[in-house]
Amino acid sequence: MCGLLNINMAYVNGTLIASYFICKRELWFMAHELTPDQDNSFLELGRFIEEDYYKREEKGFIVGEMKIDIVKQGDENVIIGEIKKSSRSELTGIMQLSYYLMRLKEIGIIAKGEVLIPKERKKIPVELTKEIEEKLRKAIEEIQMIIMEPFPPKLEKIPYCTHCAYREFCWS
Amino acid sequence: MSENIYIFSNGELKRKQNTIYFEVKDGNHKYLPVENIREIHLFGEVILNKDALEFLSQKEIILHFYNYYGYYVGSFYPREHYNSGYILLKQVEHYLDFEKRRYLALKFVEGAISNIITVLSYYRRKGINLESLDKINALYQNLFYQNTIEEIMAIEGKVREIYYSEFNKIIENKEFIMDKRSKKPPENQINALISFGNSLLYSYILSEIYKTHLDPRIGYLHATNFRRFTLNLDIAEIFKPIIVDRVIFYITNKNMLSSRDFEEKLNGIYLKESGRKIFISKIEEKLRTTVFYKKLGKNVSYRRLIRMELYKLEKHLIGDEKYYPLISEW
């Protein structure tokens, strides 16, 4: 792959990809180290689920700036997993994993992905498609632009706000 | 067990069996649920070792220390966990740029005076003759023409002087008489209550600052002094009338305190342990009281209102939304 893209992508990590598909304002906050309220009940619950439900698996792999929840050897390929609290974040999980798969592909590792929702005993297989790759490339480009903005994107009420750890920040 | 613990006894605070353990000098002991505690206020003579401090730090529990007279002396503020170099730079920028600093200083005082007016208006509606309200309103109008931080502070000082002089009309219990505000030492019981209440409020706000990205050392109204916390003093101005003063009116008018709850020391009047406990119970109750927050669309406690005030400040600093102080409608 071209080196230029790699340099640009160095600023993007999985969390930013996830945020991009949820809320651009959250994305901007995340990129500026404005972490959300850690006491937020939903966030706290999510953390425990991640920590405790998958104690046995090897987890928390860091590849470059990516933090992959779970890595295990499948029958043919390596399988990487992303843990989510509920189906609500299924889609963002898919995009996040696809992003990791794409990055791994670039360094010559062919892997498969799984979004894991332990609370619902769900496992969603993820494979990298041309369409998704295209979507991600566009996302990465746009993420760079949003991050460079001097101010966060304007406040907008979306359904995600209800359970968002930034809710009181945004709506104070 | 409450999220805030107040230790009046003398004893030792330790880490034991992965939780906090307090051993009273007389041999009694108690395990405290470490996962549910946010802050511990220490009034008694408490022994602590490094192991305990490390554990408290890891659990992000703040310790607030008070001296023999009930004055706030300092805090054990665990290594900051919400770090944002970005916010720090913005905080400094708004301090160094005079116009930006003036704006914030002005807004804090605007909030303070507005809330004083809210409190006084409530008692005027109840039929108390508070003619000073007009004077305060005039000073409030004047506020916006002040150029320096000192001038802004002077207006606030004048307003408070008038405001405190009205306490005698609001407080029906004639055991409590206010003449003028005296701090070190407080010369009468009302002054003792104000000093104690403000001390508590400073520490509560500091605890909330800890949960944000803000650095408590950089204040705007109160000159930044890099050895002391000042941002909590700034924010406290807004909340004193609606939290501390209302608690004072409540406990005095309900006769919950008497002169037996005070003592004279070093030519000053101070609250005794019995009085402090009554005050703390009521201020805790106040902090848990909820009010409807329109923009958020739900009820929030007064404690949460403090946090949200800090969020508003952060948004102002990053250029997201201009800061306007909380003006109580309740």
Added chain:
Amino acid sequence: MYVIMVYDINEERVNKVLKVGRKYLTWVQNSVLEGEITEAKFEKLKIEIKEIINPEEDSVIFYIFRTTKYTEREILGIEKNKKDNMFL
């Protein structure tokens, strides 16, 4: 929310359960703890307890109250540990 935790645990493990419980709730008397707790912390407590107990032999019951507004507490005999006291 407010939780009352009651347990009946094999002697071998009973101390471990008590230790975990005390991190989240206040000990009231033998085998009983209670206190205010957030939903997330309650989940965490349950996870920790599950790791200790033997589901064939031990039993832990949680009584959960959204609010304690309509409940009353009555004690006969001595109060072994003053609950919900923020003053020490």
